[in-house]
Amino acid sequence: MRTPIPASAVEDLKPPVSSAGPLGWLRANLFKGPFNSLLTLFILFCLYKMAPPLIRWAFIDSYWFSDADVCRAGDGACWSVVSQNLRFILFGFYPYLLQWRPAMAVLILIGLFFYSRDTGRWNRRLGVVWAAGLVVMGILMHGGVLGLAEVETDQWGGISLTLLLALFGLTAAYPLGVLLALGRRSRLPAIKTVCVIYIELIRGVPLISMLFMASVMFPLFLPEGVTINKILRAQAAIILFTAAYIAEVVRGGLQAIPRGQYEAAESLGLNYSQKMRLIILPQALKIVIPPTVSILISAFKDTSLVVIIGLFDLLKTTQVTLSNPAWIRFSAEAYLFIAVLYFLGCFSMSNFSRHLEKELKA
Amino acid sequence: MKLTRTAIIVLLAAIFMMLPLIAGAGETLDAVKGRGHLIVGVHSSLFGFGMPDEKGVWRGLDVDTGRAVATAVFGSPDKIKFITLTTQTRFTALQSKEIDVLCRNATRTLTRETELGLTFVATNYYDGQGFMVPKKLGVKQAKELDGATICVLPGTTTEQNVSDYFRTYKISMKPVVIEQATELNKAFFAGRCDCLTSDASQLASVRAVAPNPDDYVILPEIISKEPLSPAVRHGDDQWRDIVDFAVLAMIAAEDLGINSKNLDEMLKSNDPNIKRFLGVTPGNGKALGLDEKWAYNIVKYVGNYGEVFERNVGKNTSLKLPRGLNAQWKDGGLMYSPPFK
Numbered sequence: 001m002r003t004p005i006p007a008s009a010v011e012d013l014k015p016p017v018s019s020a021g022p023l024g025w026l027r028a029n030l031f032k033g034p035f036n037s038l039l040t041l042f043i044l045f046c047l048y049k050m051a052p053p054l055i056r057w058a059f060i061d062s063y064w065f066s067d068a069d070v071c072r073a074g075d076g077a078c079w080s081v082v083s084q085n086l087r088f089i090l091f092g093f094y095p096y097l098l099q100w101r102p103a104m105a106v107l108i109l110i111g112l113f114f115y116s117r118d119t120g121r122w123n124r125r126l127g128v129v130w131a132a133g134l135v136v137m138g139i140l141m142h143g144g145v146l147g148l149a150e151v152e153t154d155q156w157g158g159i160s161l162t163l164l165l166a167l168f169g170l171t172a173a174y175p176l177g178v179l180l181a182l183g184r185r186s187r188l189p190a191i192k193t194v195c196v197i198y199i200e201l202i203r204g205v206p207l208i209s210m211l212f213m214a215s216v217m218f219p220l221f222l223p224e225g226v227t228i229n230k231i232l233r234a235q236a237a238i239i240l241f242t243a244a245y246i247a248e249v250v251r252g253g254l255q256a257i258p259r260g261q262y263e264a265a266e267s268l269g270l271n272y273s274q275k276m277r278l279i280i281l282p283q284a285l286k287i288v289i290p291p292t293v294s295i296l297i298s299a300f301k302d303t304s305l306v307v308i309i310g311l312f313d314l315l316k317t318t319q320v321t322l323s324n325p326a327w328i329r330f331s332a333e334a335y336l337f338i339a340v341l342y343f344l345g346c347f348s349m350s351n352f353s354r355h356l357e358k359e360l361k362a
Numbered sequence: 363m364k365l366t367r368t369a370i371i372v373l374l375a376a377i378f379m380m381l382p383l384i385a386g387a388g389e390t391l392d393a394v395k396g397r398g399h400l401i402v403g404v405h406s407s408l409f410g411f412g413m414p415d416e417k418g419v420w421r422g423l424d425v426d427t428g429r430a431v432a433t434a435v436f437g438s439p440d441k442i443k444f445i446t447l448t449t450q451t452r453f454t455a456l457q458s459k460e461i462d463v464l465c466r467n468a469t470r471t472l473t474r475e476t477e478l479g480l481t482f483v484a485t486n487y488y489d490g491q492g493f494m495v496p497k498k499l500g501v502k503q504a505k506e507l508d509g510a511t512i513c514v515l516p517g518t519t520t521e522q523n524v525s526d527y528f529r530t531y532k533i534s535m536k537p538v539v540i541e542q543a544t545e546l547n548k549a550f551f552a553g554r555c556d557c558l559t560s561d562a563s564q565l566a567s568v569r570a571v572a573p574n575p576d577d578y579v580i581l582p583e584i585i586s587k588e589p590l591s592p593a594v595r596h597g598d599d600q601w602r603d604i605v606d607f608a609v610l611a612m613i614a615a616e617d618l619g620i621n622s623k624n625l626d627e628m629l630k631s632n633d634p635n636i637k638r639f640l641g642v643t644p645g646n647g648k649a650l651g652l653d654e655k656w657a658y659n660i661v662k663y664v665g666n667y668g669e670v671f672e673r674n675v676g677k678n679t680s681l682k683l684p685r686g687l688n689a690q691w692k693d694g695g696l697m698y699s700p701p702f703k
Contacts, residue, residue: 054701087417093418154443157418216451219458230445310446320414322544323407325571325680331544 045055068326081330082337085321089338091156092312098149102160105137109163117352119359146269153231157312163229165313166345169238176239177246178285180261182276184251195247202244207302210237215309234306242299249291253284293353297346314338321358372682378553390594390601391435391651394462395678400442402428403461406446409567409630410675410683411467411487420444423674424465427486427592427609431463432441434608434656439663453478456595463605464593474593482591483606484613486667488687488696490584491523492562494569499556499580504583508533513555515539523586524559561588567681604650607702611657614639614699615666617690622665625658639702657702667697 014020019027031037061076064083071078082089091099111136112133116126141160144150156164183195202210214237215230222228257280265275287294304315312320322331376620394400405412412422429439447455447466456464457479468474470482473597493512495501504527514521516539528535538555539562542547547568558568565580572578590636592609594602615621620628620634627638637643647654664670668690675683689695 005674020683047364088414088416088418096417096419154445212450216454216458219460221453308448308450310448310451312406312446318408321416323413325409325410328544328547328571356580 060221062206071330077333079333079337080331081321081327081334086129088158089317089321089334090158091160092317093155094157094160095149095151095155098143098151101140101143101148101151102156102158105140106160106163107136108133109167113348113352117355119356153229156231158317159314161311162303162308162314165231165235165238165306166300168235169229169242169303170299173240173242173246173297173299174292176243178250178281180243180247181250181254184247185254199244199247202241207237207241207305208308210241211309213237213307230309231311234309234311238299238303238306240296241302245295245299246292247347249288249295250284252291253286253288254280256287257284289353289357289360293350299351300345300349314341368457390598391604394435399443399460400428400432400435400463401443401445402431403452403455403464403466404428404444404545405466406448408467410563410679410681412444412446412465422671422672423487424467424590424592426664426670426674427612428463428465430612430660431592431605431608433659433663434604434611434650434652437653437655437659438452448572449580453480456480456593459595462594462601465677467590468593470590470591470593473557476533479596480593481596481602482589482593483602484609484699485589485591485696486568487563487590489561489588490564490687491520491559491586491588492561492565492584493581494550494558494565494578495556497577501557504581504585505531505533507535509535510556511536511538511554513538513540513550513558514625515543515546515560516541519586520560525681527585557680562686563675563681563683566683570680570682600651604652607650608656608660610699611639612664612667613690613697614702615657615661616668616697617692620661620662620666621669622661625661629658635702 015024030040056076058077061074062079063071063074063076064079066078066080067084068078068080071080087096087099091102094102112130115121115129139145139148141156141164142151142153180195180199183191184199186192186195211234214233216229218233261273261279261283265279270278304313305315307316307319315338318334322328322334327334402425404420404422407413408422408424410422412420414539415421425444428442428444428671432442433439435441438549444453445461446463447464452464452468453474455461464480465486467487468482470485474480475482493504493507495507501507507528512535514522514524514537521537521539524535524537534599540549543564547558549555550568552570558565560568562580563582567581569575569578592605592684594605618628618633618639620636620639625640629642630638631637634643638646641647641654641656644654649658650656665673671685671688672678674686675681685693685695687696689697691698
């Protein structure tokens with residue numbers, strides 16, 4: 001017979017101080033073994049050496065709203081290069097007094113993205129909201145109705161142009177890419193050949209050469225007096241290019257769907273379009289969300305290549321600002337600023353895709 | 363068989379569409395007037411020559427040259443659109459009729475004039491390649507640069523000119539090639555090379571923004587000729603004349619002592635040259651197919667060459683360029699206009 005241990009004898013022993021609490025965390029994660037300790041000390045030393053000068057440069061000694069001469073005299077960061085040229089960087093050649101219009105359009109676009117974040121709102125109403133939003137944006141940007149002065153597309157620039165190229169480029173490229181993927185898996189040889197040739201041709205050339213073709217070669221083949229809007233040409237090149245990449249990603253998704261799903265759909269008596277629309281594509285597209293978003297993100301960044309055909313996107317307006325001798329020395333600050341803008345765009349895209357994956361339980 | 367025939371038809375159609383380009387037919391002036399504005403190809407970011415300011419308004423010597431052409435045609439400098447072109451796209455844009463006139467610091471050369479089918483008109487800026495060195499190097503002329511490291515932009519005639527020059531004088535040098543102009547300048551100021559070479563106008567602007575401009579000198583040698591001129595397509599001589607004389611009108615106005623301020627007094631002048639120039643005595647306008655007031659309007663809305671020069675690249679700008687070769691012929695420069703009669 002065992003006598004029970006009296007409760008008083010049991011003492012609640014806390015773990016030793018060295019293995020719990022912040023101290024324990026430090027030991028377990030930063031100073032475990034001599035190599036880790038050394039590494040931690042080294043990184044701390046680097047931070048000590050680098051962080052204070054960086055903070056001093058970026059915040060303490062910096063200038064935010066001064067003119068260029070004041071900046072040149074000091075030695076901190078000159079954020080004035082952004083604040084003094086902000087409206088040109090953001091809106092390019094859009095008439096100075098009318099720049100509230102592209103600003104509104106950009107805000108509406110951001111609002112629309114936030115509105116559509118919730119998958120519970122994905123129904124017919126969303127389509128209507130987007131259509132209305134795009135019409136309002138179009139009216140704001142182009143004008144010519146409702147007493148708004150007309151602003152032609154060659155005056156569009158800056159962030160509104162970047163977002164426009166990205167938005168229409170990505171939304172038009174996605175369905176086109178899906179169609180191409182389906183076409184490539186088609187049993188009809190003609191359709192299959194056309195899709196394969198298209199995809200391989202486009203993937204075989206860099207986007208820059210497509211843009212050059214669109215802006216330099218293409219006009220030479222047009223009849224006398226016919227010109228096609230430069231933005232439209234660049235937009236078409238971006239759409240065609242991105243679609244080829246999306247097609248291959250979607251094809252990967254289609255191949256991942258087990259044969260049984262196709263057969264099951266057929267045995268239910270569904271025809272081709274019903275089979276694809278109701279059974280195959282919803283599963284396939286869900287699988288390929290991560291690589292699709294990768295392509296969309298890189299396409300968003302690739303819109304900056306329109307610089308080389310003389311369109312003034314966000315990157316170009318910044319470069320132009322920097323070629324003014326007064327501001328030429330402050331390129332780091334200006335490029336940091338647009339890096340932040342690009343990061344915000346790309347990060348919210350990948351954030352949205354993670355959110356979407358969770359909702360759809362992909 | 364059927365396929366071959368289709369192929370031939372397609373080919374013929376393509377050639378047919380290209381024909382107008384080869385022949386260069388079509389009256390550019392009528393096209394411009396019909397459209398209601400002039401389309402000028404400019405540089406996107408060359409301070410002093412072609413670049414938008416912080417409000418998006420185009421500024422520069424080349425830009426004002428374009429405005430002078432628009433003023434000659436329409437009597438207003440605002441009926442104009444600017445298209446920005448890169449070094450690669452500038453000549454094709456002219457050939458494909460995307461633009462009416464190219465004002466984008468293009469050097470007039472024999473092959474561009476012949477093989478590319480362009481016609482360059484009166485030069486609006488005489489440039490040339492030079493060298494800039496730190497003062498403490500103690501170099502007085504380019505020939506003393508033996509063994510120097512030289513910062514240069516790749517892919518332009520600049521790179522070729524500098525190696526030609528050093529080969530001619532049998533002195534050695536090491537090129538440091540950097541793609542971006544801003545990075546190139548930073549490398550020079552950081553002391554990564556002994557010498558920076560570029561067009562003289564560029565060197566002046568780089569020097570102007572140096573941490574301490576007085577530490578640097580631009581050497582007296584100019585090793586290449588760069589007559590920067592507006593260009594039009596081959597084959598439309600009337601249009602060529604208009605663009606040519608729009609540039610010359612600015613030069614002639616300065617020569618005749620007419621500027622945008624004394625313009626209306628000059629209308630009362632008894633000098634027959636001035637009377638003809640301003641259209642008081644008619645004839646010039648009709649000969650060009652323009653309004654008789656065309657030259658008057660250019661001086662009124664754009665200014666004479668001296669005014670345009672000072673406004674964009676002169677003493678009060680950050681470029682601080684001296685007139686040099688771009689002074690009037692009377693002052694030892696090359697700006698020389700034929701008589702307006």
